[in-house]
Amino acid sequence: MILDILERSLRERSPLIPVEALWNTCEGSRLPDVDPALLTPAIARRVSEICPTAAFTAREESNRMELKLSYGECIGCARCIDVGQGAIVAAKAFPWTGVSKQRLVRRWSVNDRAEVQVISPESEEARKEICALLGRALNIRQLDSGSCNGCEAEITALTNPHYDLERFGIHFVASPKHADMLLVTGPVTRNMAEAVKLTYEAVPAPKLVVAVGACGCSGGVFAGSHAVVGPVDAVIPVDAYIPGCPPTPAMLVSGILQVLHQRNGNR
Amino acid sequence: MKDRRKPGDLEPRQGSAGAEFSVPLAQGGKPARLVSLFGSLSESREVVVRYVFDVGDPDYQIIECRVDGPLVSITPRLPAAAWYERELHDQYGVTLSGHPDLRPLLFHENWPEEIHPLLETPAEIPWAKRRYPFLKVQGEGVCEVAVGPVHAGIIEPGHFRFSVMGDVVLHLELRHFYTHKGTEKLFEGSPADSSVMLAESVSGDNCFAHAVAYCQAVENACAVAVPPRAAAIRLVGLELERLISHIGDAGFLANDVGFVVAHALAGGIKESLLQASASCFGTRYLRGVACPGGVRTDLDAKQVAMLRDSVTQAAREFAALAHIILETPSVQSRFETAGVLYQNFAEELAVVGPVARACGVDLDVRRDHPYGHYRDLQFEVPTIHYGDVLARARIRIQEAAVSSRLICEALGSLPPGPTRLSVQFEGQRQGLSAVESPRGELLYWVGIENGRLVRCHIKSPSFQNWPAMPFAVAGNIIADFPLINKSFNLSYSGCDR
Numbered sequence: 001m002i003l004d005i006l007e008r009s010l011r012e013r014s015p016l017i018p019v020e021a022l023w024n025t026c027e028g029s030r031l032p033d034v035d036p037a038l039l040t041p042a043i044a045r046r047v048s049e050i051c052p053t054a055a056f057t058a059r060e061e062s063n064r065m066e067l068k069l070s071y072g073e074c075i076g077c078a079r080c081i082d083v084g085q086g087a088i089v090a091a092k093a094f095p096w097t098g099v100s101k102q103r104l105v106r107r108w109s110v111n112d113r114a115e116v117q118v119i120s121p122e123s124e125e126a127r128k129e130i131c132a133l134l135g136r137a138l139n140i141r142q143l144d145s146g147s148c149n150g151c152e153a154e155i156t157a158l159t160n161p162h163y164d165l166e167r168f169g170i171h172f173v174a175s176p177k178h179a180d181m182l183l184v185t186g187p188v189t190r191n192m193a194e195a196v197k198l199t200y201e202a203v204p205a206p207k208l209v210v211a212v213g214a215c216g217c218s219g220g221v222f223a224g225s226h227a228v229v230g231p232v233d234a235v236i237p238v239d240a241y242i243p244g245c246p247p248t249p250a251m252l253v254s255g256i257l258q259v260l261h262q263r264n265g266n267r
Numbered sequence: 268m269k270d271r272r273k274p275g276d277l278e279p280r281q282g283s284a285g286a287e288f289s290v291p292l293a294q295g296g297k298p299a300r301l302v303s304l305f306g307s308l309s310e311s312r313e314v315v316v317r318y319v320f321d322v323g324d325p326d327y328q329i330i331e332c333r334v335d336g337p338l339v340s341i342t343p344r345l346p347a348a349a350w351y352e353r354e355l356h357d358q359y360g361v362t363l364s365g366h367p368d369l370r371p372l373l374f375h376e377n378w379p380e381e382i383h384p385l386l387e388t389p390a391e392i393p394w395a396k397r398r399y400p401f402l403k404v405q406g407e408g409v410c411e412v413a414v415g416p417v418h419a420g421i422i423e424p425g426h427f428r429f430s431v432m433g434d435v436v437l438h439l440e441l442r443h444f445y446t447h448k449g450t451e452k453l454f455e456g457s458p459a460d461s462s463v464m465l466a467e468s469v470s471g472d473n474c475f476a477h478a479v480a481y482c483q484a485v486e487n488a489c490a491v492a493v494p495p496r497a498a499a500i501r502l503v504g505l506e507l508e509r510l511i512s513h514i515g516d517a518g519f520l521a522n523d524v525g526f527v528v529a530h531a532l533a534g535g536i537k538e539s540l541l542q543a544s545a546s547c548f549g550t551r552y553l554r555g556v557a558c559p560g561g562v563r564t565d566l567d568a569k570q571v572a573m574l575r576d577s578v579t580q581a582a583r584e585f586a587a588l589a590h591i592i593l594e595t596p597s598v599q600s601r602f603e604t605a606g607v608l609y610q611n612f613a614e615e616l617a618v619v620g621p622v623a624r625a626c627g628v629d630l631d632v633r634r635d636h637p638y639g640h641y642r643d644l645q646f647e648v649p650t651i652h653y654g655d656v657l658a659r660a661r662i663r664i665q666e667a668a669v670s671s672r673l674i675c676e677a678l679g680s681l682p683p684g685p686t687r688l689s690v691q692f693e694g695q696r697q698g699l700s701a702v703e704s705p706r707g708e709l710l711y712w713v714g715i716e717n718g719r720l721v722r723c724h725i726k727s728p729s730f731q732n733w734p735a736m737p738f739a740v741a742g743n744i745i746a747d748f749p750l751i752n753k754s755f756n757l758s759y760s761g762c763d764r
Contacts, residue, residue, distance in 0.1 A: 004591050005528050015535050028545030030555065052461050077464055077555045082563070090549070142421045146446045148760045149423055150471020150552060156421050157541070160534030174419030190392075191375045191445045192424060195416050221468050226389050227373075227449030246471065248551060 015162045019257075022163070022250040026094035029244045029251060030076035032056075034069065034106075036113045038087035041065050044110050047080040047088055053214070053221060056080055058110075065110035071096050072104045072217035072231075075245035097242045097251045098210065098258030101233070104217065104241055138170045138260065141179035141203065145196045145232060146222075147186025150246040151213040155183065157249045170256065176202040181259070184236075187215040187222040188229045200236040210259055211238045212252070214245040239263075288330060290344060294323045298344070300630075301617050302327055302701075303710055303726035304351035306359040306385065309333070314359045314386070319699070319710065319726075325636050327699065327710075334359075340366035347617035350734055358385040358451075370399065373444050373763075384452050404430035404438050412745065416445045423759035427748075434744040439737040446763040454723035459485050459692055459715050460559050462723070466711070467554050469725060470761030475508045476704030477711075477761075478557035481723075483638060484711040485559040488698025491690050493639070495682040497561030502640040502677050503574070504553045504562075505702065506670040510578070511540050512705035513621075513663040513670070514585050516756050520660050521592050523750045524601040529592050536581050536588070543577035546570070561687035566678075575678045582671035589664040593657075602657035606751030608739040609654060616735045620707020620728045622755055625662045626654030632703035646673055654739075659754040692718035704728060706758065729762035 041060075044067040048058040055073035059066045080088045096104055107116040142155055158165040159172070173179050176199045188196055200209070211232035214220035219231045232238050240262065242255035293299040299320040306314050314334040318341070319327050332338070340363040342348045352363050353372035360383035363369060374382065379395040404411075410431050416424035426442035450469055454462055466481035467474040479501050486493060493501070518533025541551040547570040548556050556564050566574070592598055608618070610627045623630050631648040633641045649665040651658040692715060701710040707728030714722040736755050740748055 005532075008532070008587075009528075015538070028541075028549070028551040030549055052464055075464060075554075076550070078549070078563075079461075143417065144423050144446070146448055146760075147423070148446075148468045148471040148474075149758060150468070150474065150554075152421050152423065153472045153552065157534070157538060160538050161531050162535060162538045162542075172421060176417075186446070187448065189446055189448055190377055191447055192416065194377070195424065195445070199417055215468075221465055222448045222450075222453065225449040225453050226384050226392060227447050227452075245468075245554070246552070248545075 016164055016167070017162050019168075019253070022253045024093045024095050024254055025250045026091055026097075026244070026248060027250070028248045029094075030078045030081070031071060031074055031091045031094060031244060032069065032078070032080050032084075032088050033091035034067065034108055034115070035087050035089055036108050036115055038085065039067065039108060039110055039113055040087070041110050043083075043085055043087045046083050050079045050083055052077060052079065053218075053223070063111075066116070067108045067110055068105060069107075070105045070218070071243040072101065072241060073214060073220070074243060075214045075220055094251065094254075097244075097247065098240050098255030098262070101217075101238075101241055104243055138168075138181060138256075139173045139179050140170060140181045140183050140256070141173055141176045141199070142183045142185070143176075143196065143199050145184055145186045145192045145216070145235075146189035146228065147213065147215060151185035151216070154246045154249055154252060155185070155212070158252055163249045163253060165253065168257070177204065179203050179207075181208040181210060181256075183210050183212055183256075184232045184238075185212045185216050187219045187225075188232060188235045190227050190229055193229050193235055196232075196235050208240075208259060208263065209236060209238045210240050210242060210255065212242045213247060214243060217241045217243050220245060288332070290341065291320050291322050291328055291330075293321070299323075299328070301345050301347045301351075302708065303712070303724065304348055304355065305712065305724040305726075306334075306355050306361060307714060307722040307724070308386070314361055316355065316361070317712070319712075321635070327636065327701070329699070334361055337362040337364045339364055342366050345617075346615050347731070350730060357383070359383055360386050373447050375399070375444070384449060385455075399442070401428050401442075402438065402440050408432050409437065425759050429745055429748070431745055434746065436740050436743055436745055436748070439740045441733060441737060443733065443759060444763045446760045448760075448764065450764040451723060451725065454720045456719055456721075459713070459718055459720050460690065462720060463558055464555070466725075469764055470727065470729070470758040471552065472512060473508060473704045473706060473709075473758065473761065475504045475553040475557065476702050476709055477725075478553075479505060479639075480700055480702045480704070480709050480711045481713070482557050482559045483700035483702065484698045484713045485715065486690065486698070487700050488696035488713055488715050489559075489690050489692060491560060491688060493561045494685045494688060495640075496565075496684045497686045498640040499677050499681050500562045500564075500566065500686065501557060502644075503674050504548070504556060506674045506677075507540065507544060507578070508553060509705045510581070510667050510670040510674070511537055512756075513667040514540070514581070516663050516753070517585070517589060517592060517660060517667075519753050519756075520602070520656070520750070521598065523753050524598055526592065526595065526598055529588060532588050533585070536584050540577060540581050543574055547574050558687065560690045561685070563687065565686045566681070571678050571681060575675055578671050578674045582668065585667060589667075593661070593664070599657070601747075601750065602660060603655060605656040605747050606739040606743055606754060607653070607655045608735060610652065612738045613654070613735060616731075616738075618732050618735045620704075620732065621659060621662045621666065622732050622735070623707065624648065624650045625658035627652035630708070632701045632708050636701055638700065638702060640677060644673060644676065656750055656754040706756065706761070707732065725764055727758065727761040727764070729757040729759070732757050733762055
C-alpha cells in the first residue's frame with residue numbers, strides 16, 4: 001500500500017497553486033463589481049431593490065445619485081448580475097479581503113459614471129513585500145460562532161494540496177492559547193456568545209481577530225434574527241474582514257496575507 | 268403529497284387529555300417510520316401539529332392535530348419523536364404529557380423561560396441564567412469528561428458530556444444547538460421566491476440539497492413541474508454534492524486514524540471537483556443555482572464535456588484511493604467493530620441516510636419517494652448490515668461510485684429546452700418535499716400566503732441522526748470518539764438551524 005502511494009505521488013504532478021495565482025482572485029464567489037461606464041439610474045435602482053441583503057443601496061439627493069456596495073453584506077447570489085445589463089459583473093480582481101470595515105464599502109456616482117474615492121488594488125511593490133513576509137510563522141485558531149459550515153468547508157480546503165497554507169508558515173492550532181490569530185466565522189448566536197468571549201480572552205496578546213464570511217462581517221442572511229447577537233464585532237473587537245458567502249480559499253489566503261501585511265506596516 | 272389518511276384506522280381524537288391517535292402501520296405490521304413532527308399556527312393562531320410518516324408508499328402520510336390543551340406525547344411509543352417534541356415545546360410552548368425529558372432543547376441557559384418565538388414574536392429577549400441538569404452517571408471510578416462547545420480543530424460547535432470508566436465510555440450525553448440561528452422564524456414573512464438563500468445557509472456543505480428541497484416544496488405547493496432540463500441539472504448538482512461530500516468524508520476518516528497521505532489525496536480530488544463546479548456553475552458549492560421553478564444556471568456543451576471529464580477522472584482516482592484506504596491493515600483494525608450502531612436502535616430512532624444504510628436499514632428517498640429526474644433513472648442503493656465505522660466508510664465509497672455514474676448518465680442525455688419557469692404564488696398554499704441529501708432524508712414543509720412564507724419547517728437528517736450517535740459510542744474507548752463522530756458526519760448547523 002505504501003508503495004502504491006509512493007508510486008502515485010511520483011507519477012502525478014503537484015497540484016499546488018502558486019501564490020501569484022491566488023492573489024486577489026475570487027473566482028467561484030460571484031461577488032459583484034460595477035462597470036461605471038454602463039451605470040444608469042435605472043440599473044442602480046433595480047439592483048438596490050433586488051439585493052436580498054441590502055449590500056447594494058442607491059441614494060438619491062437633489063438630482064444626484066450614489067450607488068453604494070458593501071461587500072460585508074454581499075452573499076454572492078448574483079441577482080444583481082442577472083439584472084445589471086452589463087453594468088454589474090462578477091468581480092475578477094478582488095483586493096477587498098483582509099481589510100478594515102470601511103474598505104469593504106465602495107461608492108459610485110451614477111451621474112458622473114465613476115467610482116468615488118477609488119482605492120487602487122495592491123501595487124506590485126506591496127505584493128512583493130507580502131511575498132517577502134512569507135515563511136514567518138502564524139498560528140491560527142479557527143472559531144465557529146454559529147456558522148452554517150460553508151466557511152468551515154472552505155477554511156478546511158486551505159490545508160489541501162492545492163492551497164497548502166503550511167507552505168507560508170501558517171498553521172491551524174488546537175488551542176486559542178497557542179494562537180496569534182482568531183479566524184471567526186458565522187453570525188454570533190446567543191448560545192455561542194459566551195464561548196466566543198471566553199475564547200477571545202484565552203488568546204494571548206497581541207491578538208489578531210479576523211471576521212470571515214458575510215455572516216461574520218455583517219450577520220449576512222441571519223442579521224436581525226432573535227437567536228443571533230450580531231456579527232463578530234458585536235461581541236469581540238475585530239481587526240480585519242474577509243467577505244464572501246463563503247469566501248473562496250484564494251480569498252482566504254489573500255485576506256490572511258493582507259492582514260499580516262497591514263500589521264507589519266503599522267509597527 | 269396530500270393527507271392520505273383513511274377515516275377508520277388513524278383518527279386523531281380531541282379530548283381533555285389532548286390529541287391522541289394510533290400510529291399508522293407500515294407493511295409487515297411494524298409502526299410506520301416517523302419522518303418529522305412540527306407545529307404551525309392556523310389563521311386563528313391556534314397551534315396545529317403535523318406528524319409526517321413513511322408507511323412505505325411513494326407519498327408521505329401527514330396527520331394533523333389541532334392543539335387544545337396538553338398534547339399526549341408519542342415519544343414513549345416512538346422514541347424517534349423525542350427531540351421533535353422538545354423542539355415543539357420550545358418553539359410553541361405546547362405542553363406534552365408523558366414525555367420523558369422536556370428539558371429545553373434549542374434554548375440554553377441564557378434564554379428566559381416561557382420564550383416561544385414561533386408562537387409570539389419576541390421583542391427584546393433578556394439575558395437569563397438558568398440551570399441545565401445533565402444526566403449524572405454515578406458509581407465508583409466513574410469520571411465525567413466535558414468536551415466543547417469549542418473543539419480543537421476546524422469543526423462546528425457542540426458539547427459532549429462523556430461518563431467514562433477508565434477509557435471506556437459508559438454514557439454520552441449531547442448538548443447541541445449552539446449554532447441555533449432561528450432560521451425557521453426568519454423564513455416567516457419572507458418572499459417565497461428568494462428565500463432559497465436562507466435554505467442554502469442551513470447547512471453550507473449540503474446547501475444544494477437544501478435549496479432543491481426548499482424549491483421542490485414551493486413547487487409542490489404551487490403545482491409547478493420544473494422543465495426536464497432543469498430537473499436533470501438539479502440531479503447533476505445533487506449527485507455532485509454527494510460525490511464531493513463522500514470523497515471528503517473518506518479522507519477525513521483516514522486522517523482520524525493517522526493515515527494523512529490518504530487525507531491529502533482525498534482533499535486534492537475533492538478540490539478538483541469544487542474547481543470544476545466553479546467553472547461550470549460559477550460557484551464552488553452550487554449556491555444560488557436552484558430557484559423555485561428550475562435553475563438559474565444552464566450548462567453549455569463545453570461545460571458539460573468538462574464536468575463529465577472531471578467527474579470521470581475524480582471517480583477513477585477516488586476508487587483507487589478508496590481501495591488503498593480499505594486495504595491498509597492499520598486502517599482496518601481501527602475501523603472494524605468501532606462504533607457499532609445496531610439495526611433495531613437505528614429503526615427505533617428512525618435514523619436515515621448512509622448511517623442507516625450501513626446498519627441494514629434500506630432507505631433512500633431517491634428510490635422510495637422519487638422526485639425530479641430520479642424518476643427516469645435506474646440506480647442501485649447499497650446497504651451493509653455491520654453498522655460499524657468500516658461499514659459507514661464502505662457505504663460512502665460505494666455511493667460515490669453510483670453518484671459519478673448518475674452524473675455522467677444525466678450529463679450524457681441532458682434534455683433540451685428551458686431551465687426555468689415562472690411560479691405564481693396567489694392564495695394560500697402548502698407543500699412538502701424530501702430529497703436524499705448526502706447525509707440522508709431532508710424534508711421541507713412550506714406554508715405560503717400571497718407569495719410570502721407563513722411557515723417553513725426543515726427536517727434535517729442531522730437532527731434525526733444525532734440522538735442515535737451516543738448508542739454507537741457507548742462501550743467504545745473515548746479515543747475512538749472522533750472517528751465514530753466523523754463516520755456519522757452529521758452537521759451541527761443543519762441540526763441546530
